[in-house]
Amino acid sequence: MLLVASCTVKDSGYKITGKASGFTDSTLLYLDDATRSEDVKTLDSTYIVSGTFTFTGKLADRAKNVIIRTADNSDSKYFWIENSDLTFTGEKGKFRSAVITGSKTQQEDEALDALVSPIYRERDSLNNLYRGATKAEQLNISKQMDIVSTKELTLDAEFMKAHPASYISVSMLNIYASTYGKGKTDSLYNGFTAETKKTAYGKNIAEYLRLNKDIKIGDKYADFTQTTPTGQKITVSQFAGKVFLIDFWASWCGPCRQENPELAKSYQQYKNKGFEVIGVSLDRLSEKQDWIDAIKKDKLTWANVSELNGDRNTAALMYGINGIPDNFLVNKQGIIVARNLRGQELRDKLKELLP
8 A cells, every 4th residue: 555645845855755666676767857758868867775766856847747767768657746755656567557646746647647548548449440440441430530639639628727837737738739729729828827837838838829820721831941951041932933842751750751752753753843842850959860861861852951959840830730741832922722732642733733
């Protein structure tokens, strides 16, 4: 039976008292900052001794999302800590089910998880059905998945409205801002407390709201300037008067890489008629060489640019990118005429625009 620790905030910082059964003595554990899940930073490390371990430190913010993991990542647990006394109780091979006490933010996260877990189960069931379904059945299942996703987003939004001071709310809106869109995001953000808005997550949302152009088909393209791998500055407006595609992708994105040969085929077929492509990579600085290698391997002979800052790419925020691959097709008049066209669909539209 686990002891419940209080959630009293301490001026002196946090202390995580852990029990981890099934491990040999001197097993190394890491405590990582998971504020940005794609750019994890190690905060501390310690050894398990007689099935116990301890982490101590002090947060500058009220709460932080962290991971406790083994060196080989065979066991890991994401959770929220605060400047308080916390307990962690888990066992080898089952860290994901570890019980955390002493963090109000973690309690809020678990409450939200309980709220949406029926939706997760429904989605898992649909995914299982999809794998063995016919094409016609898959189309119907996909529609059901869209309904399930809408239900989840609605529940999440209701949670945010009910918990305007919660780090769970602001971190979740930071993830889903481009999915909700500018209008809905602005409404939810304005409901947050002043303290919540000052968090790193809140600042990211504010940046999204400032940069996002709420671009739709029929709008004029939004101009931006970014840099090629060799340091050359490319501005979208330098392609004005031509038909061009703004293509968002990344070297690590499997579907993007699968689509690249098709895009290369379209480019080769229509480049002599004035078709241009601006490839915008959402790679990070640590992935610069991967980006360069992917450009070469996939034969992407058009303008390739990036800020090498992942999903915080300015153009991605401007255009409201919530998943890649994604693209915008612009006509000679500078009007966006289509979004997310691929393969033959893109070539058919290019044939119409460039007869």
